[in-house]
Amino acid sequence: MNFTKMNGLGNDFIVVAHFETLPTDAAEMAKRMCDRHFGVGADGLVFILPSEHADVRMRIMNADGSEAEQCGNAVRCVAKYAFDHGLVSRTELTVETGAGLQRVWIETKEGRAHRVKVDMGAPILGGQAIPLAVDGEPIVEHPIQANGRDFCFTGVSMGNPHAVIFVDDAATFEVDVWGPPLEVHEMFPNKANIEFTSVISPKEMTMRVWERGCGQTYACGTGACATVVAGALTGRTDRTVLVHLKGGDLHIEWSEVDGHVYMTGPAEEVFTGHWGIR
Numbered sequence: 001m002n003f004t005k006m007n008g009l010g011n012d013f014i015v016v017a018h019f020e021t022l023p024t025d026a027a028e029m030a031k032r033m034c035d036r037h038f039g040v041g042a043d044g045l046v047f048i049l050p051s052e053h054a055d056v057r058m059r060i061m062n063a064d065g066s067e068a069e070q071c072g073n074a075v076r077c078v079a080k081y082a083f084d085h086g087l088v089s090r091t092e093l094t095v096e097t098g099a100g101l102q103r104v105w106i107e108t109k110e111g112r113a114h115r116v117k118v119d120m121g122a123p124i125l126g127g128q129a130i131p132l133a134v135d136g137e138p139i140v141e142h143p144i145q146a147n148g149r150d151f152c153f154t155g156v157s158m159g160n161p162h163a164v165i166f167v168d169d170a171a172t173f174e175v176d177v178w179g180p181p182l183e184v185h186e187m188f189p190n191k192a193n194i195e196f197t198s199v200i201s202p203k204e205m206t207m208r209v210w211e212r213g214c215g216q217t218y219a220c221g222t223g224a225c226a227t228v229v230a231g232a233l234t235g236r237t238d239r240t241v242l243v244h245l246k247g248g249d250l251h252i253e254w255s256e257v258d259g260h261v262y263m264t265g266p267a268e269e270v271f272t273g274h275w276g277i278r
């Protein structure tokens with residue numbers, strides 16, 4: 001099976017584009033192929049499929065075999081793949097995801113997709129919709145305890161669940177210690193992606209992330225969107241913010257016009273390969 005290895009700011013994916021529908025063993029494929037010792041190695045396995053409603057459809061499996069509703073970095077990679085490999089000929093396209101229909105705008109460089117802007121839709125802020133084990137809207141700075149330590153989180157869904165926790169210095173925070181117990185906390189019926197964020201200024205933040213089904217990743221597009229929404233909801237930031245991630249920067253705008261969150265960042269193709277013995 002041929003695949004293409006891509007990433008968005010180091011959040012890396014194995015991209016497969018020749019299936020008509022999701023393979024029945026997609027979860028097992030993801031676990032084997034994403035393994036960084038016995039497989040190709042990646043945060044996720046991404047399928048580009050035909051769509052009746054959009055130019056292409058994306059379905060994404062996390063490295064643990066769970067399917068995610070949405071993935072911002074992967075949408076940028078899918079858009080780049082579709083443009084560079086001729087699935088679409090326009091620099092404006094739509095990608096169908098588990099969160100709905102994403103409008104995408106591609107900026108090219110030397111004839112290839114370079115930076116991609118995605119309309120990630122409106123954030124979902126209701127407790128039951130995220131989902132959280134508490135109701136209300138929005139859920140802002142809500143107390144939560146993990147392994148005896150007290151935190152406060154703001155709940156945001158971009159189609160997938162996020163808990164944004166503001167800390168003094170995200171770049172040095174012990175993500176691998178506190179991410180795991182929070183990911184599976186009973187507050188999150190479908191588990192959650194956990195963002196640890198520090199504010200540099202109203203227009204700049206640093207974020208690190210423990211992703212549901214993957215662990216700490218170099219970047220999380222939906223997480224960066226959730227982080228800016230939480231920053232604005234808590235009065236810490238404006239609605240247009242540059243988010244510094246481990247793998248690089250994302251430009252995020254939570255529009256006051258349509259209430260949608262717009263994410264702009266790079267997408268990269270690194271190599272192609274063949275899975276299985278020829």
Ligand SMILES: N[C@H](CCC[C@H](N)C(=O)O)C(=O)O
Pocket residue numbers: 011062067068069070071072073074160161193211212213214217219220221222223
């Ligand atoms: N692990 C996430 C999916 C990938 C999200 C992230 N890689 C992004 O760029 O948005 C989840 O289970 O919701």
